[in-house]
Amino acid sequence: MIRLYDTLTRRKRDFVPADPKRITMYVCGPTVYGRAHIGNARPAVVFDTLARLIRHEFGPDSLIYARNVTDVDDKIIAAAEAEGVDPSVITERYERHYLEDMGALGVAPPTIAPRATEEIGPMIAMIEKLLAGGYAYAAQGHVLFDVTKDPAYGILSHRDREQMIAGARVEVAPYKRDPADFVLWKPSDPDVIGWDSPWGRGRPGWHLECSAMIERHLGETIDIHGGGLDLIFPHHENEIAQSRCAHGGAALARYWVHNGFVDFGSEKMSKSLGNVVTPAELLAQGHKGETLRLALLSAHYRSPLPWTETLIDQSKTVLDRLYRAAGDAEAGEIDAEVVEALSDDLNTPAALTRLQAIDDAATLKASASLLGLLGSGADEWFRGGADESGIEAKIAERAQAKANRDFAIADRIRDELKAEGIVLEDGPGGTTWRKE
């Protein structure tokens, strides 16, 4: 039995899907105007791991996982203006980079990845429902959601109205009846991206796309809604308000799951790590995606994760050890204790501790795959990308030098390889090598 901490009820609950053959999960995806940073990668990795667990428990075809792409947004418009290009140039570029970066971290693509610009029709339809129900009003080219009409507003964030207004840093605007009202639709200037609507040419407010996409692709009530802690308010609170009021009070999600922040400030950011906080830059520095994935899973997903160079180094050491233990074994049975740890609100630290205690290589390999780890062979992990024949030639040269008692030459060859990141290990069976 999987148990998940539900933000709405503030407790850990048994995960009982409405239909175990069609489990639905929606996670708010990227706004594509720049390269993802490691904080954006955390929910991608966390919910990828939850998806693996659900598919293990309920079957490979049991889960529909949707993650949206926000490709219309003021930040995108600003980036496009700064470069003097069409917004689609920006969004296509950064959606592609996002998929590359997350792919490097072992994140499988979701089942569906709807783009906001391709869902304008369903969004307009939802606004019309909200207007017809008296939950929204049109004013000066805008359509606003009227929070005073929704008695459940605040149900997720557990905030009262004053706190909500303070937390949202809401703008008082002449077209708003109440400062907490939020935008469903706003007008676009003629030179800005927009669509025709009953309220004039404009574009949707950000919160609306998730409600409309969930309704269209997954249904009125989904099993799991996920995202970062920072989305609870106002984004998810507003999604709930829109969907509940458009659907006669039906709940938007049965379980609300939120991951904590990646913390860049707690320990000294070392000089070499500098301000490098994007997976792309870390990969370019030579770190492997799997190392970053393990680092992201090293803390419980609801806890803050201090991001330090030490964490990356430790994660690499753990993976070296795990790859040495797994060797080139084929995956066998999955270890019950690893499943148990993950089933307890995705306790990845406990699962990682257990992995390091598994003796059987085949069991280790299979169990690690549940966390998206040990996907390569040990050979590839330790030697991937190296010039193998060149290294073997140098090892032979060094062996000859040693046989000639020419130790200075032997040491020089070893040091040269070390400088290239190749470590030689002398053992009873001869010399082997691995990447550092």
Ligand SMILES: [Zn+2]
């Ligand atoms: Zn969302």
